[in-house]
Amino acid sequence: MTHALAFPTTRPRLIATDLDGTLLRDDKSVSDRTVAALAAAEEAGVEVFFVTGRPARWMDVVSDHVHGHGLAICANGAAVVDLHRGRRFVRVRELPHGTALTVVKELRELAPEVSFAVERTGGIHYEPLYPQFHLDPGAVIAPVDELLSGGSEYSDQPILKLLAHHRELTPDGFLDMARRVAGHHAEFTRSSPSALLEISGPGVSKASTLALCCEQRGIAPEEVVAFGDMPNDLEMLNWAGSSFAMANAHPDVLAATPYRTSTNEDDGVAAVIERLLSLPATA
Known part of the structure; x- marks a missing residue:
């Protein structure tokens, strides 16, 4: 109603x-x-x-x-x-490359067990511990520093968002913590029932x-x-x-x-x- x-x-x-x-x-x-x-x-x-x-x-x-x-x-x-x-x-x-690197650094200092994925215009790539998507079988799996490297074969594809996953923190707790630590760099939100953050460029x-x-x-x-x-x-x-x-x-x-x-x-x-x-x- x-x-x-x-x-x-x-x-x-x-x-x-x-x-x-x-x-x-x-x-x-x-x-x-x-x-x-x-x-x-x-x-x-x-x-x-x-x-x-x-x-x-x-x-x-x-x-x-x-x-x-x-x-x-x-x-x-x-x-x-x-x-x-x-x-x-x-x-x-897009999410600027330098901003993505800064957010990764600050979130990893906050929660060392966090794992990341990088969503680009051409597809998603993620770290080994990040939950895999069955809809994206062609994703590259590598450490996030490599995924964000300027020398990668897909580095010319703009970054749409960075995703951060934690296996133990509560979804809302993780979001609140991340916003306090790195919210001045980018936009943080969530839409998943798990502790999965979605990070966009400033103002996006x-x-x-x-x-x-x-x-x-x-x-x-x-x-x-x-x-x-x-x-x-x-x-x-x-x-x-x-x-x-x-x-x-x-x-x-x-x-x-x-x-x-x-x-x-x-x-x-x-x-x-x-x-x-x-x-x-x-x-």
Whole structure:
């Protein structure tokens, strides 16, 4: 159910939605109801942006459900990609090489057992102790200093984000510690149930990249409705004029967002979109 006091009064011009835990069901599928709601939104002239921590190559789950514009914001705002054109990068907001090295040094001093992965425009590479991704069988596995080396064969590919994993710390505890120690160098967030941090360049977030895309289209924050469930969605939810936290959202998201919808398993995003489309368009 949506929060009775928090529903918008006019139809938005743009809907921004997270994917995992939000638009997608737990099995990573998109329900028939959600597919129909997305299509109806674009048919009504409402743009839909998928805004996710996923890299572009993991967008197969929604590529078939993008209609008019085909753009998505990936890697927590580090990339805007065109899903209609082979996931071509339209904009890249990279993590500077020197900043990545500094963050690695400071996090390793904080938590020596941390392991790292480096997400570049061409793919991900990670250290031997980092949890391996079955979706990326071609990843290079090596110490992080080598992964960040300027002489590597992939060093010409911009760094989208650095990932840091710890086997023992709590997810929120690790995030708080890392922000205190190195938060002045880069943006730290998380979207995983494990102690996995996602680190972007200064000022790079879902919110800031969404704001840039909206500015290009002449769309104001109050004309945007956003959906999310995890800490990496918080800035976006705070930026948008109307924001809905999923019923299954992280406690920090629920605390920061007065708007509510049902869980991702119960098509919470679709339920709100259906109601939004019944509203009058913005004058």
